[in-house]
Amino acid sequence: METLRFEDCRAGLAASPLPVWVLDPEIPAFHWANDAALELWRATSVEELRARDIVSQAPPKVTARLASAVSRVRAGQRIREEWVFYPKGEPVVMTLELRAITLDDERFAVLNYALPMVELTQELQREITMARHLAMVCALVSATGEVLSCNPAAQECFEDTKAWLPWFVEPALGEQLLRDALAEGPAEVLAEVETKQGRRWHAIQAQHLRDPVTGDISVLVEHRDETERIEVQRLAADRGLHIDELRTALDLVEAQRAEILELSAPILDVGNGTLAVPIIGRFELAQRDALSERLLTAAAARSIRRVILDLTGVVEIDDASARGLEALVRALRLLGTEPVVTGVRASLARTLVDSRSDFVEVETLRSLAVALSRR
Structure with missing residues (x-):
């Protein structure tokens, strides 16, 4: 499509009975407006209209929709959309036709024609406004996957708003959802999609209805972002798996620890009612407690007459361990068992x-x- 030059058509635009204005998207701000547009916007002059801040007070959905429209016009499209504006705080519903125009300094701008529109009831105006500001992504899709219309949330979420299937990481899921919605009625799928923010998980509902413009059967799709829920569920599952793995590892460590403690003080039955216990290592608290439990149980169960505690392999013993050894000796005596201590080195x-x-x-x-x- 040939791009208009502002200087070439300025006179004709100024004489138009329809409101016409030029938007400079780089600022963004009004660049020019004819008298009908000044009246529509309740402006006293082009200078006063240029000075208006048209972005900072606009909701995010509106700025996203405007950015999408500008992007499509810049790509060569000529588009027609319904908009609600609030000049001086008063709502005005209009149909805009937008196309590209080149300014005097060769910069790109958007030419806006405000076309006559059938007057809408207040209820319908509110319904349109609510639909425009929905946070949920909504689109009307043809049976072949073409996006017939989509709300600002969709324009804010996805780069390509002409085709619906490319939104999917796996387009086959979208194709199946379309078939199900067209054949069986409402259908739903949880799918990964490619958004401007990266891959997200969307719960997508689809139901068939007639396109109000052409009367053809189409599909209304609604996307609900479920990424946070999916990530939390995965994290919980991963943590559960990690906890199970940790428990298994701890059980193994505990079993190995018990084996080590048992090996560090094995209880040997040497006959004639005698047990020999060669103690190896530092004889610390854990080793001492484990030995006491095993040895006293064995002495009582087997009616042991004599227990030989051999300290030859003890590397080091502190005051607490010495008192623990004394307590073990006294406990053996209470069971009627004679304790014998061997292998005491000078340092011990x-x-x-x-x-x-x-x-x-x-x-x-x-x-x-x-x-x-001496048995």
Whole structure:
């Protein structure tokens, strides 16, 4: 389509009985208006109309719709849409025809013709306004997937507002939804779509109805953004899986820990009612508690007469461990079992004495071998 030049048609536009104005989208602001447009906009002059702020007070849906219209006109389209404007706060419903025009400095602008429109009832005006400002994406789609009309939310969400199927990451889902809506009535699908903000998850409802312009069967589609819900569900599922994996890992660690504790102080039945317990490592709290439980249980269950506690493999023992060893010895005696301590090195002997643990009445021998030879 050939682009008009403002200087070439200015005189004719000025004489038009219809309101005509030129919008400079770069500012954006009015660039020029004829007398009919000044009357429509309740403006005293073009200068006063230019000075008006037409963007900062406009709702986001309106600015998104305007940006989409400008983009389509810049691409060469000549479009016709219904708009509601509020010159000096009074609502005016009009049909606008928009096309490209080149200004004197060769910049792109939008030429607006306000066409005669059948007067709408107040109820219908409000319904149109509500539809324009819906946050939900809505579009009227032909049986082949062409977008016949869409609301500002759709224009704000998607780059391509001519075809509906390219909105889908998997267009086959859209094709199936169209077939279902046309054949069976209302249909719905949860699908991933390509938006200006990236990929999102939309719950999409579709139902067939007649195009009020052509009378052809078309499909009304409504998109509801479900991305946050899907992400929360996935996060919950992932966390549940991670918790299960963590529990499994902790159970394994605990089992390995129990095995290590058991190996660090194995209880050996050497016959004649005697148990030998070679203690290995630092003999810390966890090892001491585990040994006490296992050893006292075994001594009571088997009617053990004698228990040999061999400290040859003990690397280090502190005051608390020394007192714990003393407590174990006393507990064995209460069960009627004779405790014997072997393999006490010089450093361990000093620690046992410094801790004031009472091993005076406990039989102590040089080594496990000596204790076993005296059964």
